[in-house]
Amino acid sequence: MERSKYWMGVDVGGTKMLAALFDQNFKLLVERKEKTNGREGAKAVVNRLQTLIVDTLREAEVSRKQLGGIGVGCPGPVNVNTGVVLAAPNLGWHNLPLRKKLETELGRPVLILNDVDAGTYGEYRFGAGEQARCVLGLFPGTGIGGGCIYEGRIMHGSANSCFEVGHMLVVPGGRLCGCGRHGCLEAHASRLAVAADAVAAVYRGQAPALRELAGTDLSEVRSRTLAKAIIAGDEVVAGIVHRAAYLLGTAAASIVNLIAPDVVVLGGGLVEALEKIYVEEVRRAITEQAMSFLGRPVKIRAAKLGDRAGILGCAALAADAFGGKKRKS
Ligand SMILES: [Zn+2]
Numbered sequence: 001m002e003r004s005k006y007w008m009g010v011d012v013g014g015t016k017m018l019a020a021l022f023d024q025n026f027k028l029l030v031e032r033k034e035k036t037n038g039r040e041g042a043k044a045v046v047n048r049l050q051t052l053i054v055d056t057l058r059e060a061e062v063s064r065k066q067l068g069g070i071g072v073g074c075p076g077p078v079n080v081n082t083g084v085v086l087a088a089p090n091l092g093w094h095n096l097p098l099r100k101k102l103e104t105e106l107g108r109p110v111l112i113l114n115d116v117d118a119g120t121y122g123e124y125r126f127g128a129g130e131q132a133r134c135v136l137g138l139f140p141g142t143g144i145g146g147g148c149i150y151e152g153r154i155m156h157g158s159a160n161s162c163f164e165v166g167h168m169l170v171v172p173g174g175r176l177c178g179c180g181r182h183g184c185l186e187a188h189a190s191r192l193a194v195a196a197d198a199v200a201a202v203y204r205g206q207a208p209a210l211r212e213l214a215g216t217d218l219s220e221v222r223s224r225t226l227a228k229a230i231i232a233g234d235e236v237v238a239g240i241v242h243r244a245a246y247l248l249g250t251a252a253a254s255i256v257n258l259i260a261p262d263v264v265v266l267g268g269g270l271v272e273a274l275e276k277i278y279v280e281e282v283r284r285a286i287t288e289q290a291m292s293f294l295g296r297p298v299k300i301r302a303a304k305l306g307d308r309a310g311i312l313g314c315a316a317l318a319a320d321a322f323g324g325k326k327r328k329s
Contacts, residue, residue: 005024005066005067005068005319005323006021006022006023006024006029006060006062006066006067006068007021007022007023007024007026007067007068007069007070007071007315007316007318007319008020008021008022008053008056008057008067008069008070008071008314008315008318009022009070009071009073009118009310009311009312009313009314009315009316009318010049010052010053010070010071010072010073010311010314011073011115011118011119011307011310011311011314012036012045012049012072012073012074012075012088012091012115013036013075013090013115014036014038014075014090014091014142015035015036016033016034016035016036017033017034017035017036017048017049017052018031018032018033018307018310018311019031019032019034019052019053019056019311020032020056020308020311020312020315021056021057021060021062021067022312022315024068024319026126026312026315026316026319028308029060029062030056030059030060031056031311032052032055032056032059034048034051034052035048036048036090036091038090038091038092039092041092042091042092042093042094042096045091045092045093046096046098046101046102049072049102050102050105050106053070053102053106054106064106064107064108067108068108068109068318068319068322068323069108069109069110069111069318069319069321069322069323070102070106070108070109070110070111070314070318071110071111071113071118071313071314071315071316071317071318071321072098072102072110072111072112072113072314073113073114073115073117073118073119073310073311073313073314074088074091074093074098074112074113074114074115075088075090075091075115076088076089076091076093076114077114077160077161077162077164078112078113078114078160078161079112079159079160079161080112080113080154080156080159080160080161081159082097082099082159083097083098083099083100083110083111083112084096084097084098084099084112085098085112086160098110098112099111099112109318109321109322110318111314111317111318111321111322113154113161113313113314113317114147114161115145115310116137116139116145116146116147116163117147117154117156117161117163117313118147118309118310118313118314118317119137119139119145119147119267119303119309119310119313120135120136120137120147120148120149120154120265120309120313121147121149121154121313121316121317122305122308122309122310122311122312122313122314122316123135123137123265123267123303123304123305123309123313124137124149124265124313125312125313125316126305126309126312126316127265127303127304127305127309127312128263128265128301128302128303128304128305129149129263129265129301130262130263130299130301132261132262132263133150133151133262134148134149134150134151134259134260134261134262134263135148135149135261135262135263135264135265136148136252136255136256136259136261136263136264136265137149137264137265137267137303138165138248138251138252138264138265138266138267138268138282139266139267139268139271139303140189140190140191140244140248140266140268140269140270140271140278141190141191141223141268141269141270142190142191142192142269143166143178143186143190143192144165144166144185144186144189144190144248145165145166145268146163146164146165146166146255147163148163148255148259148261150259154317165185165251165255166184166185166186166190167179167181167184167185167186168184168185168251168254169181169183169184169185170183170184170185170188170189170247170250170251171183171187171188174187174188175187175188175193185247185248185251188244188247189243189244189245189247189248190244191222191223191269191270193244194226194240194241194244194270195218195221195222195226196218197240198210198221198226198229198237198240199214199216199217199218199221201234201236201237201240202214202215202216203216206234206236207229207234207236207237208234209228209229209232209233209234209237210225210226210229210234210237212232213225213228213229213232214229222269222273223269223270223272223273223274224273226241226270226273226274227273227274230274230277238277241270241274241277242277242281244270245270245274245277245278245280245281245282246281246282246284246285247285248278248281248282248285249281249282249283249284249285249286249289250285250289252264252282252285252286253285253286253288253289253290253295254289254290256286256290256291256294256295256298257290257291257294260294260298261298262297262298262299263298263299263300263301264282264286264298264299264300264301265301265302265303266278266279266282266300266301266302266303267302267303267306267309268303271302271303272302272303272306275302278302279300279301279302282300283300286298286300
């Protein structure tokens with residue numbers, strides 16, 4: 001009988017990192033959280049990450065030998081062959097050979113993934129993706145992440161992760177994006193863009209409920225605050241959110257025309273707080289803007305796993321890569 005193995009999934013975010021140990025049936029055994037503190041610099045973040053992994057193993061009383069491998073989701077594009085994180089500005093990482101560093105330190109195989117790819121894979125295997133032939137994941141938050149699982153595999157380039165949905169051009173000549181180009185989806189429909197528009201509405205005296213809840217402090221305008229303001233009757237804020245959700249759906253409609261996903265999974269902070277609006281507007285945009293024979297069959301689903309999509313996806317992908325047996329799909 002094959003000796004049982006354990007798999008670890010780690011999600012490295014801009015503000016926190018989450019590590020979890022799973023058994024071979026992906027039952028969660030131990031989960032630990034740690035602040036990221038990107039301002040401390042790249043090296044300090046990597047050290048924290050290593051400590052978190054070691055502490056998680058220790059808490060579970062699992063030896064390194066029993067660990068089959070680790071999947072690490074990172075907030076930026078990665079080279080999937082070399083395990084180099086190309087850029088993660090929040091963490092101060094630039095061309096960081098993370099796989100090499102972690103494997104040297106921990107002595108176990110490590111898989112480096114883009115966090116949205118990992119989250120989409122998690123939803124594909126265990127959540128709203130229903131193990132469909134083609135799953136498109138869209139995660140509007142501070143930025144807008146996208147991922148695609150096609151016939152059981154992450155769609156990526158021959159070297160680098162891709163599906164940068166947030167940087168699809170949706171408004172020619174539009175707002176300046178963090179990537180340096182104009183008119184990207186993210187510049188018009190991320191939480192940051194929505195919050196900035198909502199604060200402008202507060203300044204114009206058009207959002208009295210939001211004024212009460214957050215004033216004009218951009219950092220106070222979180223997804224849940226927007227939801228509360230809408231419930232309290234701020235119609236202008238509702239309009240801003242509906243427009244952003246529809247714009248996300250417009251980008252989704254173009255993707256539907258190209259690759260005909262069976263399921264579109266919507267996740268991230270904005271969708272968790274404003275699920276009904278997001279599901280409705282993405283549905284409407286796909287109905288109105290995709291070719292009808294491609295748009296009609298698409299299922300639109302809210303993500304089911306929340307924070308756990310990433311760690312589950314990472315652990316399952318590590319098992320796929322290092323488990324020694326091919327998963328039937
Ligand atoms: Zn951009």
